[in-house]
Amino acid sequence: MAIRARRKPGTGTVIRAAWAVSRPGLFAAFLFTTVFNVLKFALPLYLLQVLDRVPSSRSIETLVMLTIAVLIAVFCGMLLDIIRRRMFVRWGNWIEAQLAPRILHQGLAEARSERNEDDTSRGLDDVARLRTFVAETLASWMDVVFAPLFFLGVFLIHPTLGWVALGALVPLFLVSVAADQMTRDQRRAVGDAGREAGSILTSAEVNRESVGGLAMANTLAERWRGVAESRAGERNTAQGRDVTFRAILRTLSQLLRIAMIAVGVWLYVQGSLTLGGIFAARILAGFGFTLAEKALARWRNLREALASYRSIRKRLTITQTSSISVLPNLEADDIILDGVTFRYPNERRDLYRRLSLRFGPGQMLLISGSAGVGKSTLARLLVGTLKPRDGQVRIGDMEICRLPPELRSRMISYLPQHTEIFDGTVRENIARMQNGDLLDVMAAARLVGIHDLIIQLPEGYDTVIGPSYPGLSGSQRKRIAIARAFYGRPRMIVMDEPTANLDRVSRRMLDAALAQRKAAGTSLVITQSLHSERSAAMADVTLFLSESKHEIRKGGGGGGGGGGEDQRGAVRPNRLRRIK
Numbered sequence: 001m002a003i004r005a006r007r008k009p010g011t012g013t014v015i016r017a018a019w020a021v022s023r024p025g026l027f028a029a030f031l032f033t034t035v036f037n038v039l040k041f042a043l044p045l046y047l048l049q050v051l052d053r054v055p056s057s058r059s060i061e062t063l064v065m066l067t068i069a070v071l072i073a074v075f076c077g078m079l080l081d082i083i084r085r086r087m088f089v090r091w092g093n094w095i096e097a098q099l100a101p102r103i104l105h106q107g108l109a110e111a112r113s114e115r116n117e118d119d120t121s122r123g124l125d126d127v128a129r130l131r132t133f134v135a136e137t138l139a140s141w142m143d144v145v146f147a148p149l150f151f152l153g154v155f156l157i158h159p160t161l162g163w164v165a166l167g168a169l170v171p172l173f174l175v176s177v178a179a180d181q182m183t184r185d186q187r188r189a190v191g192d193a194g195r196e197a198g199s200i201l202t203s204a205e206v207n208r209e210s211v212g213g214l215a216m217a218n219t220l221a222e223r224w225r226g227v228a229e230s231r232a233g234e235r236n237t238a239q240g241r242d243v244t245f246r247a248i249l250r251t252l253s254q255l256l257r258i259a260m261i262a263v264g265v266w267l268y269v270q271g272s273l274t275l276g277g278i279f280a281a282r283i284l285a286g287f288g289f290t291l292a293e294k295a296l297a298r299w300r301n302l303r304e305a306l307a308s309y310r311s312i313r314k315r316l317t318i319t320q321t322s323s324i325s326v327l328p329n330l331e332a333d334d335i336i337l338d339g340v341t342f343r344y345p346n347e348r349r350d351l352y353r354r355l356s357l358r359f360g361p362g363q364m365l366l367i368s369g370s371a372g373v374g375k376s377t378l379a380r381l382l383v384g385t386l387k388p389r390d391g392q393v394r395i396g397d398m399e400i401c402r403l404p405p406e407l408r409s410r411m412i413s414y415l416p417q418h419t420e421i422f423d424g425t426v427r428e429n430i431a432r433m434q435n436g437d438l439l440d441v442m443a444a445a446r447l448v449g450i451h452d453l454i455i456q457l458p459e460g461y462d463t464v465i466g467p468s469y470p471g472l473s474g475s476q477r478k479r480i481a482i483a484r485a486f487y488g489r490p491r492m493i494v495m496d497e498p499t500a501n502l503d504r505v506s507r508r509m510l511d512a513a514l515a516q517r518k519a520a521g522t523s524l525v526i527t528q529s530l531h532s533e534r535s536a537a538m539a540d541v542t543l544f545l546s547e548s549k550h551e552i553r554k555g556g557g558g559g560g561g562g563g564g565e566d567q568r569g570a571v572r573p574n575r576l577r578r579i580k
């Protein structure tokens with residue numbers, strides 16, 4: 001019976017831990033915000049006192065004392081504002097530092113069939129949006145909580161002025177909602193065009209060599225310009241409307257100030273308000289109105305930040321790294337394909353149906369077949385980056401795709417069909433981007449015969465290479481990638497077309513390395529589209545994939561000298577193969 005890895009029960013732990021750590025800081029920031037907003041009352045109070053008391057008492061001493069007090073309050077307010085905003089900036093960066101690596105790790109480690117390709121970058125965008133919101137706008141949103149306090153202040157000075165100030169919020173609200181509605185579609189279209197143009201640029205950069213070699217730069221630049229300009233009309237409309245609405249909002253704010261003065265003076269003439277009261281009420285109403293205006297203008301911003309937060313929480317909750325309750329000894333277990341059915345999302349055809357086979361430690365599975373029959377896909381199923389639609393790919397009783405990523409990377413190594421060199425030193429590239437033990441790195445390099453080449457590089461194993469490093473040929477890059485697959489003595493090595501792009505000497509070295517690992521008990525999986533005598537001679541099980549049927553043979557199979565005896569005959573898709 002298969003032991004399945006189970007999900008961690010404490011879902012959302014990362015988010016919860018982040019909240020727990022952040023709580024004291026958030027509380028302090030809120031406290032500072034409260035004091036900052038209360039200090040804003042200093043100016044209206046100052047006006048009330050100065051305009052109503054000083055002229056009648058003619059006391060310069062009172063004026064000086066009041067002025068000193070209000071200046072102290074203003075400076076304290078400024079200090080608190082700086083402190084809390086810096087706290088939010090640091091908090092935003094801290095949030096990003098906590099969440100981004102987890103999202104990246106999860107996105108890269110996860111089975112590719114579960115998520116689409118750009119899902120990880122969308123997750124990172126969510127984190128960046130959350131960071132920007134916290135660092136740049138959260139302080140203003142906390143201030144909004146205090147807007148009612150300022151309107152209350154106006155009511156306390158005179159209820160009629162309070163109603164005037166509140167009444168101004170109605171057109172403010174209507175104009176802001178109209179601005180949002182009337183620019184939404186255009187903004188979305190402009191955003192889509194920006195992303196499309198960005199992806200043209202990214203793919204051109206990634207395929208720089210083809211772009212240069214095939215003189216495609218002009219065509220791609222034209223396409224980029226075409227996409228970027230395709231939404232110029234919408235952008236003009238959106239920006240034009242934006243400018244108009246902003247002018248209307250500015251005018252509304254001026255109208256409020258005029259109304260406050262006019263009504264205030266009328267109340268003054270009636271004898272129910274003092275001169276100081278007029279100015280104090282006008283300033284308080286201005287504070288409240290500005291906060292409401294900011295809240296409405298940044299409403300979208302808040303909505304997007306909340307959506308990003310929810311998406312991050314869901315992502316980190318659903319796919320917390322799997323854990324397993326028992327870790328059996330997997331060294332002596334067979335690798336088993338048990339009734340595996342697979343098809344890519346959005347495809348109508350199964351690539352394999354109920355495919356079953358097994359091979360043990362020190363044995364080699366050769367996957368053979370023409371282009372496009374599913375050799376690479378089966379290699380990805382074997383390393384666990386893809387999940388079968390039905391059935392299981394196991395090592396003993398453990399489903400490979402459910403192994404915790406750290407354990408999986410220790411036990412299984414993989415050479416993909418397309419050679420990948422990462423930005424980093426040769427040593428890091430061989431040690432899977434870790435600071436691996438140099439002796440192990442050198443052992444892997446020696447095994448595939450590239451040690452002599454590496455020590456001739458400018459900095460030997462510490463030479464920084466990358467996808468565009470000019471000092472390595474295609475074959476040399478491939479051998480570094482092969483050394484990476486051999487590094488660390490994995491339990492199973494899966495190589496997708498390892499001999500492609502290799503010269504004869506390198507092929508011989510690879511064969512010798514494979515034979516050595518095989519003798520040491522490593523399970524090997526090799527895919528090939530062209531028949532190779534050497535691989536066939538080494539294979540213990542051969543799987544011939546084709547469009548119509550799959551055939552499994554013991555040994556290297558026929559087709560020119562592998563000499564394998566037919567083990568199970570043809571396996572047509574749809575027929576269940578029993579596994580003992």
Ligand SMILES: Nc1ncnc2c1ncn2[C@@H]1O[C@H](COP(=O)(O)OP(=O)(O)OP(=O)(O)O)[C@@H](O)[C@H]1O
Pocket residue numbers: 344345347351369370371372373374375376377378417529
């Ligand atoms: N990510 C994907 N989404 C949808 N279909 C895919 C994906 N990757 C591969 N395919 C399709 O699955 C089929 C098998 O592809 P795969 O790369 O496994 O074949 P292969 O035998 O390794 O081919 P080759 O020898 O040319 O590398 C092909 O028809 C391919 O178009």
